[in-house]
Amino acid sequence: MFVGALAGSIRLLCGVRLLPPHRFPARQAIYFANHSSHLDFAVVWSALPAAQRRRARPVAGRDYWEKTRLRRWLARDIFNAVLIERQKVTASANPLAAMLAALDAGDSLIVFPEGTRSPDGTIHDFKPGLYHLARARPEIPLVPILLENLNRILPKSDLLPVPIIGSLTLGAPVFLQPDETKTDFLARARESVLGLRIALPS
């Protein structure tokens, strides 16, 4: 109930609609989206149909989300985030291991392959994490999501929101091709997000 109401208010605030369930792979998936605002994860999460939302965990940087008690509470207790190391990556703190463990437990992941929020809304190059995930679990569909205007609601540099209407567009699932190189795959994945930025209907 509380979770449903929270998802509903996030959609209302950001002007984003609940996506129709038939547009989603009914099974486990890795959702990947462009990143420009703190709202990004919350919006993807709130737009998922309830069944998929229950198993969807955001992947977030440990350095940022463990800095204060509030952030830790939000990340751990509310959104059940998979926290990964961004700075001191070692064998014992391999970010991939935590993500694969979540996938193997049956959860879906929400990832932002740019690695950090873009200050102006442009989509930067993808970090290799998405490729490693795709190679380790090639059977799980990678679902591209384009988020627009969320950086205008809550930009990286500000704490006060402005009520702009945001939008979320869902793309067709992407899979790693057998002979595809890392660079090619990451470029293709990024294109699959960029390509959703269609010309406005006339």
Add this chain to the structure above:
Amino acid sequence: MKLDHELLWLLGGIGGLLLIATIVTFVLKRRPGAGENAVIANLAARVKAWWLMVALFAVALATGGVGSVILFALVSFFALREFITLAPTRAGDHRTLFWAFFVVVPLQYFLVWLGWYGLFAILIPVYAFVLLPIRSAAAGECDHFLARTAVIQWGLMVCVYFVSHVPALLMLELPGYTNQNAKLLLFLVTVVQLSDVLQYVWGKLLGRRKVVPTLSPNKTLEGLVGGALSAAGIGAALWWATPFRPHEAAILALLVTLMGFFGGLVMSAIKRDRGVKDYGSLIEGHGGMIDRIDSLCFAAPVFFHLVRFFYA
């Protein structure tokens, strides 16, 4: 507020019209092959949304001044939201927009509620105009500064300043019409919205010559003339609820319809410029808030000032 029988008659008449529209839609829907007809589906959605809008409006009027002020403040807020979403503002405008949404909008409607005409009339054209660009300049982003500033000021004028003239009708003191201004508000909104519908109907029936084809293929000369004349007729027929004589009501209705028509044209030009068909999807079948109120935006200040000049 004491029960006003004329107000009830007006609302009853609108309810009757909607009832007829609902029955017509129902009959059309039952005809064979109507199931996949997009026009009928859109008509049904529009009629349904009209019921909701009329119900909200009636409740607002029934609560007197406060209800109408709050309703139109919300209308302005959602309209401005659609306007700014389409406008090419940048990160440097973020705090300026925060002021526009959360300070200027409430303040403008607070002034309506206070009935402080002097400040109401200049808050946006003078003070917002002077102060908001200062906030944007302080943010230090100079790319497209003039365009961004102009767009924010335009949004505030159209979506907030113009729209606030509808509930501002309540603050006019008209001799012999004390505490009856809610009917004036209803007169304006009814004439404008009906003229929209009538222009559409006349345009569909007889429309051949497009007024400005590059802007709006649905706006025809025949639709405009037919809609304006029939709206003037409706205005005249509603004279008993207003402080006007029948021919004055007809002239005002005609002017309001013309302003509404050209307002719709201007708002279409903005949509074309931004490459969209509708301002949003807030109201099922109608598009966004601005799509529903574009004609009212331009008609309201003109109607307000004509009434204030000649009758107050």
